[in-house]
Amino acid sequence: MKTNETGTHTTAAAAPLNAPRTQDAFTTAKNCVKIYGALGTAALLAVIVVAGTGHTVNTFMWVRAVLLPVVAVLIHRVTVSAARGSRRSFERVSTLAVIMPIAIIGVDLIPGVCPPWYAVMQAVCVLPVIGVAFITRGSALRAAFPKGR
Numbered sequence: 570m571k572t573n574e575t576g577t578h579t580t581a582a583a584a585p586l587n588a589p590r591t592q593d594a595f596t597t598a599k600n601c602v603k604i605y606g607a608l609g610t611a612a613l614l615a616v617i618v619v620a621g622t623g624h625t626v627n628t629f630m631w632v633r634a635v636l637l638p639v640v641a642v643l644i645h646r647v648t649v650s651a652a653r654g655s656r657r658s659f660e661r662v663s664t665l666a667v668i669m670p671i672a673i674i675g676v677d678l679i680p681g682v683c684p685p686w687y688a689v690m691q692a693v694c695v696l697p698v699i700g701v702a703f704i705t706r707g708s709a710l711r712a713a714f715p716k717g718r
Contacts, residue, residue: 585713586654594709595652598662601697601704602648606641608694613638615690630683637673637694648701659705659714666702670695 585591616634620626644665650658673695677688704710 588709590709591713592652594704594707595648598701598704599645599648599652601700602641602645605694605697606638606645608697609637609641612690612694627683630687633691656714659710662701663705666698666705670699670702
């Protein structure tokens with residue numbers, strides 16, 4: 570299998586990548602990432618409103634609330650690259666989609682890190698990413714990016 574300078578497949582291995590089922594899976598994954606970004610932005614706005622009404626918002630909450638929408642943009646770019654055939658991008662999205670929910674929810678469960686309402690909001694925000702984890706492990710994308718020998 571050869572790859573050109575853009576990271577897309579140039580041999581017969583690209584056939585599964587162009588299959589409608591594969592592109593549908595990538596479309597769904599990209600939409601999940603967009604939803605994650607929208608929910609992350611809503612969470613940021615919630616933190617702004619809570620802080621604006623005089624309630625306590627700690628540094629952790631500010632940093633997390635700002636970073637997660639930014640991360641959504643980056644993950645979307647990597648997902649688009651994967652949809653164009655980049656194995657490396659596909660592997661990154663696939664890995665991040667598993668690690669992020671565990672890390673986000675795990676850290677929020679540490680007592681005293683954040684209030685319960687914030688932990689619940691972050692868990693809801695990361696649900697679409699869990700969807701991406703399942704999509705990237707589905708048969709359509711496994712066929713497009715078979716494991717190397």
